[in-house]
Amino acid sequence: MFRKILFPTDFSEGACRAVEKFEKSNEMAVGEVILLHVVDEGIVEELMNGYSMLYDDVGVELNAVEKELKAKALKKLQERVDRVKKAFGTERVKPVVRFGFPWEEIVKVAEEEDVSLIVLPSHGKMGFSRELFGSTAMRVLKKTKRPVLMIKTHEEG
Amino acid sequence: MFRKILFPTDFSEGACRAVEKFEKSNEMAVGEVILLHVVDEGIVEELMNGYSMLYDDVGVELNAVEKELKAKALKKLQERVDRVKKAFGTERVKPVVRFGFPWEEIVKVAEEEDVSLIVLPSHGKMGFSRELFGSTAMRVLKKTKRPVLMIKTHEEG
Numbered sequence: 001m002f003r004k005i006l007f008p009t010d011f012s013e014g015a016c017r018a019v020e021k022f023e024k025s026n027e028m029a030v031g032e033v034i035l036l037h038v039v040d041e042g043i044v045e046e047l048m049n050g051y052s053m054l055y056d057d058v059g060v061e062l063n064a065v066e067k068e069l070k071a072k073a074l075k076k077l078q079e080r081v082d083r084v085k086k087a088f089g090t091e092r093v094k095p096v097v098r099f100g101f102p103w104e105e106i107v108k109v110a111e112e113e114d115v116s117l118i119v120l121p122s123h124g125k126m127g128f129s130r131e132l133f134g135s136t137a138m139r140v141l142k143k144t145k146r147p148v149l150m151i152k153t154h155e156e157g
Numbered sequence: 158m159f160r161k162i163l164f165p166t167d168f169s170e171g172a173c174r175a176v177e178k179f180e181k182s183n184e185m186a187v188g189e190v191i192l193l194h195v196v197d198e199g200i201v202e203e204l205m206n207g208y209s210m211l212y213d214d215v216g217v218e219l220n221a222v223e224k225e226l227k228a229k230a231l232k233k234l235q236e237r238v239d240r241v242k243k244a245f246g247t248e249r250v251k252p253v254v255r256f257g258f259p260w261e262e263i264v265k266v267a268e269e270e271d272v273s274l275i276v277l278p279s280h281g282k283m284g285f286s287r288e289l290f291g292s293t294a295m296r297v298l299k300k301t302k303r304p305v306l307m308i309k310t311h312e313e314g
Contacts, residue, residue: 001184001186002184002185003184021304025273025304027158027159027160027273027274028159028185029158029186116182116184117184122298122305141279141307144309145309146309147178147182147306147307147308147309148279148306148307148309149304149305149306149307150298150304150305150306150307151304152301152302152303152304152305
Protein backbone atom coordinates (compact mmCIF):
# COMPACT_ATOMS: atom_id res chain seq x y z
CA MET A 1 0.00 0.00 0.00
CA PHE A 2 1.46 3.34 -1.03
CA ARG A 3 0.67 5.70 1.80
CA LYS A 4 0.41 8.87 -0.26
CA ILE A 5 1.16 9.49 -3.90
CA LEU A 6 1.67 12.67 -5.88
CA PHE A 7 0.03 12.61 -9.27
CA PRO A 8 0.82 15.75 -11.29
CA THR A 9 -1.38 16.37 -14.31
CA ASP A 10 -0.99 18.87 -17.13
CA PHE A 11 -4.48 17.92 -18.43
CA SER A 12 -2.79 16.40 -21.50
CA GLU A 13 -3.68 13.13 -23.20
CA GLY A 14 -0.54 11.58 -21.73
CA ALA A 15 -1.72 12.31 -18.19
CA CYS A 16 -5.17 10.87 -18.95
CA ARG A 17 -3.63 7.72 -20.36
CA ALA A 18 -1.49 7.35 -17.26
CA VAL A 19 -4.66 7.30 -15.16
CA GLU A 20 -6.17 4.64 -17.43
CA LYS A 21 -3.04 2.50 -17.38
CA PHE A 22 -2.88 2.76 -13.64
CA GLU A 23 -6.48 1.65 -13.30
CA LYS A 24 -6.05 -1.20 -15.77
CA SER A 25 -2.96 -2.64 -14.13
CA ASN A 26 -4.72 -2.56 -10.75
CA GLU A 27 -1.59 -3.59 -8.90
CA MET A 28 -1.06 -0.74 -6.50
CA ALA A 29 -3.10 0.02 -3.43
CA VAL A 30 -3.01 3.73 -2.63
CA GLY A 31 -3.91 5.52 0.59
CA GLU A 32 -4.14 9.10 -0.60
CA VAL A 33 -3.59 10.99 -3.86
CA ILE A 34 -2.35 14.56 -4.17
CA LEU A 35 -3.68 15.59 -7.57
CA LEU A 36 -1.47 18.47 -8.65
CA HIS A 37 -1.56 20.93 -11.50
CA VAL A 38 1.17 23.50 -11.95
CA VAL A 39 0.28 26.62 -13.91
CA ASP A 40 3.48 27.08 -15.90
CA GLU A 41 5.00 30.45 -14.97
CA GLY A 42 7.32 30.39 -18.00
CA ILE A 43 4.48 29.94 -20.48
CA VAL A 44 2.28 32.54 -18.78
CA GLU A 45 5.06 35.13 -18.91
CA GLU A 46 5.75 34.47 -22.57
CA LEU A 47 2.07 34.78 -23.41
CA MET A 48 1.82 38.02 -21.49
CA ASN A 49 4.88 39.44 -23.19
CA GLY A 50 3.35 38.63 -26.54
CA TYR A 51 0.03 40.08 -25.45
CA SER A 52 1.49 43.33 -24.24
CA MET A 53 3.42 43.74 -27.51
CA LEU A 54 0.19 43.39 -29.46
CA TYR A 55 -2.05 45.44 -27.21
CA ASP A 56 0.14 47.73 -25.21
CA ASP A 57 -2.77 49.93 -24.19
CA VAL A 58 -4.45 47.14 -22.27
CA GLY A 59 -3.12 46.77 -18.79
CA VAL A 60 -3.05 43.14 -17.71
CA GLU A 61 -1.38 42.29 -14.48
CA LEU A 62 0.52 39.07 -13.93
CA ASN A 63 -1.04 38.65 -10.50
CA ALA A 64 -4.57 38.87 -11.89
CA VAL A 65 -3.76 36.36 -14.64
CA GLU A 66 -2.10 34.01 -12.16
CA LYS A 67 -5.14 34.16 -9.92
CA GLU A 68 -7.56 33.48 -12.74
CA LEU A 69 -5.53 30.64 -14.21
CA LYS A 70 -5.18 29.01 -10.81
CA ALA A 71 -8.93 29.22 -10.22
CA LYS A 72 -9.61 27.65 -13.63
CA ALA A 73 -7.07 24.90 -13.04
CA LEU A 74 -8.62 24.09 -9.65
CA LYS A 75 -12.02 23.77 -11.29
CA LYS A 76 -10.57 21.39 -13.90
CA LEU A 77 -8.89 19.33 -11.18
CA GLN A 78 -12.12 19.14 -9.19
CA GLU A 79 -13.91 17.82 -12.27
CA ARG A 80 -11.34 15.02 -12.39
CA VAL A 81 -11.44 14.03 -8.74
CA ASP A 82 -14.09 11.31 -9.16
CA ARG A 83 -12.19 9.77 -12.07
CA VAL A 84 -8.99 9.73 -10.04
CA LYS A 85 -10.74 8.26 -6.98
CA LYS A 86 -11.96 5.40 -9.13
CA ALA A 87 -8.64 4.84 -10.89
CA PHE A 88 -6.55 4.85 -7.74
CA GLY A 89 -9.16 3.11 -5.62
CA THR A 90 -9.23 5.64 -2.79
CA GLU A 91 -11.69 8.19 -1.47
CA ARG A 92 -8.87 10.48 -0.40
CA VAL A 93 -7.97 12.72 -3.34
CA LYS A 94 -6.73 16.24 -2.67
CA PRO A 95 -6.53 18.67 -5.60
CA VAL A 96 -3.65 21.16 -5.39
CA VAL A 97 -2.81 24.01 -7.79
CA ARG A 98 0.54 25.77 -7.87
CA PHE A 99 2.09 28.53 -9.94
CA GLY A 100 5.72 28.20 -11.00
CA PHE A 101 7.95 25.88 -12.99
CA PRO A 102 6.32 22.44 -13.15
CA TRP A 103 9.35 20.30 -12.23
CA GLU A 104 10.24 22.61 -9.35
CA GLU A 105 6.72 22.67 -7.92
CA ILE A 106 6.37 18.90 -8.27
CA VAL A 107 9.58 18.37 -6.29
CA LYS A 108 8.46 20.94 -3.67
CA VAL A 109 4.95 19.55 -3.22
CA ALA A 110 6.37 16.02 -2.91
CA GLU A 111 8.39 17.24 0.09
CA GLU A 112 5.68 19.41 1.64
CA GLU A 113 3.12 16.61 1.41
CA ASP A 114 5.70 13.97 2.36
CA VAL A 115 4.52 11.65 -0.41
CA SER A 116 5.85 8.11 -0.72
CA LEU A 117 5.70 8.07 -4.52
CA ILE A 118 5.50 10.43 -7.49
CA VAL A 119 3.66 9.04 -10.52
CA LEU A 120 4.65 10.52 -13.89
CA PRO A 121 3.53 9.74 -17.43
CA SER A 122 6.48 9.03 -19.74
CA HIS A 123 5.02 11.06 -22.59
CA GLY A 124 2.99 14.17 -23.14
CA LYS A 125 3.99 17.64 -22.04
CA MET A 126 5.54 16.29 -18.86
CA GLY A 127 7.22 13.28 -20.39
CA PHE A 128 10.19 12.45 -22.57
CA SER A 129 8.85 12.41 -26.11
CA ARG A 130 9.84 15.84 -27.37
CA GLU A 131 13.02 16.50 -25.53
CA LEU A 132 15.15 14.64 -23.09
CA PHE A 133 17.10 17.30 -21.30
CA GLY A 134 14.85 19.90 -19.84
CA SER A 135 11.79 17.72 -19.78
CA THR A 136 9.75 17.95 -16.61
CA ALA A 137 10.04 14.21 -15.98
CA MET A 138 13.81 14.21 -16.34
CA ARG A 139 14.24 17.15 -13.97
CA VAL A 140 11.93 15.64 -11.38
CA LEU A 141 13.87 12.36 -11.58
CA LYS A 142 17.13 14.20 -11.08
CA LYS A 143 16.00 16.44 -8.26
CA THR A 144 13.57 14.56 -6.06
CA LYS A 145 14.57 12.25 -3.23
CA ARG A 146 11.28 10.37 -3.56
CA PRO A 147 10.67 7.22 -5.60
CA VAL A 148 9.24 7.98 -9.04
CA LEU A 149 6.98 5.64 -11.01
CA MET A 150 7.15 6.30 -14.74
CA ILE A 151 4.08 5.03 -16.57
CA LYS A 152 4.49 4.50 -20.30
CA THR A 153 1.69 6.29 -22.04
CA HIS A 154 2.80 5.99 -25.63
CA GLU A 155 3.62 2.89 -27.67
CA GLU A 156 6.63 3.26 -29.91
CA GLY A 157 6.99 2.12 -33.51
CA MET B 158 0.24 -6.23 -5.26
CA PHE B 159 2.73 -6.12 -8.09
CA ARG B 160 2.41 -9.44 -9.84
CA LYS B 161 5.99 -9.74 -11.03
CA ILE B 162 8.83 -7.27 -10.90
CA LEU B 163 12.16 -7.11 -12.68
CA PHE B 164 15.01 -6.01 -10.47
CA PRO B 165 18.27 -5.63 -12.41
CA THR B 166 21.43 -5.42 -10.35
CA ASP B 167 24.97 -4.53 -11.35
CA PHE B 168 26.21 -5.51 -7.88
CA SER B 169 27.01 -1.84 -7.24
CA GLU B 170 26.38 0.12 -4.07
CA GLY B 171 23.49 1.89 -5.80
CA ALA B 172 21.73 -1.40 -6.43
CA CYS B 173 22.26 -2.51 -2.81
CA ARG B 174 20.86 0.78 -1.53
CA ALA B 175 17.81 0.38 -3.75
CA VAL B 176 17.10 -2.95 -2.03
CA GLU B 177 17.45 -1.31 1.38
CA LYS B 178 15.21 1.62 0.46
CA PHE B 179 12.64 -0.75 -0.91
CA GLU B 180 12.62 -2.76 2.30
CA LYS B 181 12.47 0.33 4.48
CA SER B 182 9.54 1.91 2.66
CA ASN B 183 7.64 -1.38 2.91
CA GLU B 184 4.81 -0.06 0.75
CA MET B 185 4.75 -2.49 -2.14
CA ALA B 186 3.56 -6.06 -2.03
CA VAL B 187 5.32 -8.15 -4.65
CA GLY B 188 4.37 -11.55 -6.06
CA GLU B 189 7.59 -12.54 -7.79
CA VAL B 190 11.00 -10.99 -8.40
CA ILE B 191 13.18 -11.59 -11.45
CA LEU B 192 16.65 -10.78 -10.15
CA LEU B 193 18.68 -9.96 -13.24
CA HIS B 194 22.34 -9.32 -13.88
CA VAL B 195 23.58 -8.45 -17.35
CA VAL B 196 27.25 -9.18 -18.08
CA ASP B 197 28.11 -6.08 -20.11
CA GLU B 198 29.20 -7.18 -23.58
CA GLY B 199 30.72 -3.79 -24.34
CA ILE B 200 32.97 -3.83 -21.29
CA VAL B 201 34.00 -7.46 -21.83
CA GLU B 202 35.00 -6.76 -25.42
CA GLU B 203 37.04 -3.72 -24.43
CA LEU B 204 38.80 -5.67 -21.71
CA MET B 205 39.58 -8.47 -24.14
CA ASN B 206 40.91 -6.06 -26.74
CA GLY B 207 43.21 -4.59 -24.13
CA TYR B 208 44.22 -8.03 -22.96
CA SER B 209 45.05 -9.29 -26.43
CA MET B 210 47.14 -6.19 -27.12
CA LEU B 211 49.19 -6.84 -24.01
CA TYR B 212 49.48 -10.60 -24.35
CA ASP B 213 48.93 -11.46 -27.95
CA ASP B 214 50.35 -14.94 -27.54
CA VAL B 215 47.65 -15.99 -25.13
CA GLY B 216 44.54 -17.19 -26.87
CA VAL B 217 41.40 -16.25 -24.95
CA GLU B 218 38.08 -16.83 -26.59
CA LEU B 219 35.14 -14.54 -26.07
CA ASN B 220 32.81 -17.49 -25.68
CA ALA B 221 34.87 -18.98 -22.88
CA VAL B 222 35.06 -15.63 -21.08
CA GLU B 223 31.33 -15.08 -21.52
CA LYS B 224 30.59 -18.50 -20.08
CA GLU B 225 32.84 -17.98 -17.08
CA LEU B 226 31.55 -14.49 -16.31
CA LYS B 227 27.97 -15.67 -16.55
CA ALA B 228 28.65 -18.54 -14.15
CA LYS B 229 30.30 -16.15 -11.67
CA ALA B 230 27.45 -13.67 -11.94
CA LEU B 231 24.90 -16.41 -11.31
CA LYS B 232 26.77 -17.43 -8.18
CA LYS B 233 26.75 -13.81 -6.97
CA LEU B 234 23.02 -13.51 -7.68
CA GLN B 235 22.32 -16.73 -5.80
CA GLU B 236 24.18 -15.36 -2.79
CA ARG B 237 21.78 -12.40 -2.85
CA VAL B 238 18.54 -14.33 -3.22
CA ASP B 239 17.80 -14.53 0.52
CA ARG B 240 18.41 -10.82 0.97
CA VAL B 241 16.08 -10.01 -1.93
CA LYS B 242 13.40 -12.40 -0.63
CA LYS B 243 13.44 -10.56 2.66
CA ALA B 244 13.48 -7.07 1.15
CA PHE B 245 10.66 -7.72 -1.31
CA GLY B 246 8.69 -9.93 1.05
CA THR B 247 8.30 -12.88 -1.30
CA GLU B 248 9.62 -16.44 -1.51
CA ARG B 249 9.56 -16.31 -5.30
CA VAL B 250 12.90 -14.88 -6.50
CA LYS B 251 14.33 -16.08 -9.80
CA PRO B 252 17.96 -15.20 -10.60
CA VAL B 253 18.63 -14.60 -14.30
CA VAL B 254 21.97 -13.84 -16.00
CA ARG B 255 22.25 -12.42 -19.50
CA PHE B 256 25.11 -11.36 -21.75
CA GLY B 257 24.71 -8.22 -23.83
CA PHE B 258 24.09 -4.52 -23.43
CA PRO B 259 22.43 -3.92 -20.04
CA TRP B 260 19.60 -1.61 -21.14
CA GLU B 261 18.76 -3.88 -24.09
CA GLU B 262 18.68 -7.05 -22.00
CA ILE B 263 16.64 -5.38 -19.27
CA VAL B 264 14.01 -4.34 -21.84
CA LYS B 265 14.04 -7.83 -23.42
CA VAL B 266 13.78 -9.76 -20.14
CA ALA B 267 10.92 -7.47 -19.04
CA GLU B 268 9.00 -8.60 -22.13
CA GLU B 269 9.97 -12.27 -21.98
CA GLU B 270 9.03 -12.51 -18.33
CA ASP B 271 5.97 -10.26 -18.80
CA VAL B 272 6.80 -8.27 -15.69
CA SER B 273 4.41 -5.66 -14.35
CA LEU B 274 7.16 -3.35 -13.10
CA ILE B 275 10.88 -2.66 -13.57
CA VAL B 276 12.67 -1.31 -10.48
CA LEU B 277 15.80 0.77 -11.14
CA PRO B 278 18.14 2.62 -8.81
CA SER B 279 18.55 6.27 -9.81
CA HIS B 280 22.30 6.26 -9.21
CA GLY B 281 25.23 3.93 -9.57
CA LYS B 282 26.37 2.32 -12.78
CA MET B 283 22.80 1.90 -13.98
CA GLY B 284 21.53 5.27 -12.86
CA PHE B 285 21.79 8.89 -13.87
CA SER B 286 24.66 10.25 -11.84
CA ARG B 287 27.50 10.18 -14.35
CA GLU B 288 25.79 10.82 -17.60
CA LEU B 289 22.26 11.47 -18.66
CA PHE B 290 22.17 10.37 -22.25
CA GLY B 291 23.36 6.86 -22.67
CA SER B 292 22.75 5.83 -19.12
CA THR B 293 21.16 2.44 -18.68
CA ALA B 294 18.22 3.90 -16.74
CA MET B 295 17.49 6.53 -19.38
CA ARG B 296 17.54 4.02 -22.20
CA VAL B 297 15.33 1.58 -20.34
CA LEU B 298 12.87 4.40 -19.64
CA LYS B 299 12.83 5.38 -23.29
CA LYS B 300 12.52 1.88 -24.70
CA THR B 301 10.36 -0.22 -22.42
CA LYS B 302 6.58 -0.32 -22.51
CA ARG B 303 6.49 -1.39 -18.86
CA PRO B 304 6.11 0.89 -15.84
CA VAL B 305 9.46 1.81 -14.28
CA LEU B 306 9.97 2.62 -10.61
CA MET B 307 13.04 4.78 -10.05
CA ILE B 308 14.37 4.53 -6.51
CA LYS B 309 16.60 7.36 -5.38
CA THR B 310 19.77 5.87 -3.98
CA HIS B 311 21.84 8.96 -3.56
CA GLU B 312 21.12 12.14 -1.61
CA GLU B 313 22.17 15.30 -3.39
CA GLY B 314 23.79 18.31 -1.76
